Amino acid sequence: MFSEAETEERYSRQIRFAPIGPRGQRRLGEASVLVVGAGALGASLAQHMVRAGVGRMRLVDRDFVELSNLHRQTLFDEEDAEAALPKAVAAAAKLRRANGRARIEAFVADVDKHNVEALVADTDLVLDGTDNAATRLLLSDACFSRGIPLVYGGVAGSAGMSALLVPGDHCCLRCLLGTEDASDVDETAQTCDTLGVISPAVEWVAALQASEALKLLTDNRAALRGTWVMLDVWNFAIKEWKLPPAVDSCPYCGWGERETAVMDRYSAAGVGGAALYRDGERDGRQTDDDPEAGAPVLLCGRDTFQLKLDPSVSLEEWKRLLLAAGCTITADNRYLVRALTVEGERIVVFAEGRSLIQGAGEADRVMTIYRHYLRGENRRDTVEKSDRV
Numbered sequence: 497m498f499s500e501a502e503t504e505e506r507y508s509r510q511i512r513f514a515p516i517g518p519r520g521q522r523r524l525g526e527a528s529v530l531v532v533g534a535g536a537l538g539a540s541l542a543q544h545m546v547r548a549g550v551g552r553m554r555l556v557d558r559d560f561v562e563l564s565n566l567h568r569q570t571l572f573d574e575e576d577a578e579a580a581l582p583k584a585v586a587a588a589a590k591l592r593r594a595n596g597r598a599r600i601e602a603f604v605a606d607v608d609k610h611n612v613e614a615l616v617a618d619t620d621l622v623l624d625g626t627d628n629a630a631t632r633l634l635l636s637d638a639c640f641s642r643g644i645p646l647v648y649g650g651v652a653g654s655a656g657m658s659a660l661l662v663p664g665d666h667c668c669l670r671c672l673l674g675t676e677d678a679s680d681v682d683e684t685a686q687t688c689d690t691l692g693v694i695s696p697a698v699e700w701v702a703a704l705q706a707s708e709a710l711k712l713l714t715d716n717r718a719a720l721r722g723t724w725v726m727l728d729v730w731n732f733a734i735k736e737w738k739l740p741p742a743v744d745s746c747p748y749c750g751w752g753e754r755e756t757a758v759m760d761r762y763s764a765a766g767v768g769g770a771a772l773y774r775d776g777e778r779d780g781r782q783t784d785d786d787p788e789a790g791a792p793v794l795l796c797g798r799d800t801f802q803l804k805l806d807p808s809v810s811l812e813e814w815k816r817l818l819l820a821a822g823c824t825i826t827a828d829n830r831y832l833v834r835a836l837t838v839e840g841e842r843i844v845v846f847a848e849g850r851s852l853i854q855g856a857g858e859a860d861r862v863m864t865i866y867r868h869y870l871r872g873e874n875r876r877d878t879v880e881k882s883d884r885v
């Protein structure tokens with residue numbers, strides 16, 4: 497543990513920055529933030545927050561470190577990729593070494609309607625480092641319901657956008673994305689797979705988000721930008737719009753009546769990670785009022801589908817099932833098992849009951865992989881056994 501004098505020394509250059517000063521630094525130390533996503537944007541945001549001295553950070557991410565992340569996700573290294581460590585875990589380990597005083601809670605999970613409330617609870621600010629519109633809208637709904645500010649950010653190719661949305665002062669993300677100016681933003685969000693992404697664009701957006709976060713957390717509200725920014729680092733351009741106020745008829749930023757089905761409508765309309773199958777395989781968790789469980793969802797950014805699995809099955813059991821189905825295990829740690837199918841696709845099973853299937857191409861093939869490798873259907877040994885009976 498560090499003494500008071502050492503803390504002063506650690507943050508001396510930041511404290512010397514007049515708008516922050518000793519008072520702002522104290523406020524940072526008392527602050528609690530949630531960073532959603534620990535990819536390029538999220539890990540950069542997490543790093544800014546922890547190094548600046550934010551007292552408590554909750555970090556949540558659904559993915560693991562791969563070689564293709566390293567050109568832009570500067571918190572990770574080849575060892576993390578080799579071990580296939582979950583990004584939240586790898587990022588938290590690095591940041592604890594950077595600032596041992598920060599309380600860092602890492603969660604390996606997909607943010608969904610079941611856990612979003614618990615994740616945003618007791619935080620002063622939520623920082624968006626996600627890669628899809630569906631999760632952002634969930635976050636916006638949860639933040640505006642609880643009066644928690646949300647720093648929105650997104651990057652694709654060499655372009656990005658950012659806005660700090662403060663409940664009471666501005667409209668919510670749902671209303672912002674519904675405005676005319678947002679139509680090309682949403683298009684950008686949809687095509688990050690084909691556009692690729694370059695690291696300087698990520699860092700610029702992260703810097704914009706982190707700056708507004710620092711202003712808010714150090715109580716420099718008068719300095720808040722109050723605008724929504726779009727930028728391009730390659731074809732150098734910046735556009736800025738004043739953020740619209742709350743929309744009266746909106747159930748989140750205004751006084752409109754709340755419809756519980758609104759998120760499902762967004763999913764069905766294909767925003768971000770839309771559910772492709774409504775009648776997918778059922779697992780132990782699925783109930784009639786939970787149409788998303790068990791359905792493969794195409795994740796943004798690459799040829800990856802996500803499936804929910806029975807959370808009561810242990811990683812050891814999944815490993816046995818995958819090996820019995822003919823898979824080769826390529827990574828095995830306390831958080832996940834990664835396997836290569838006979839046909840060359842990759843299956844990752846996380847301990848919390850979730851699977852990523854990579855390289856399958858089509859959703860139909862994902863369901864075949866799921867049935868064969870994760871449910872053990874139509875396997876030779878199963879057929880032989882039933883023949884004998």
Ligand SMILES: [Zn+2]
Pocket residue numbers: 667668669670671672743746747748749750
């Ligand atoms: Zn709204």
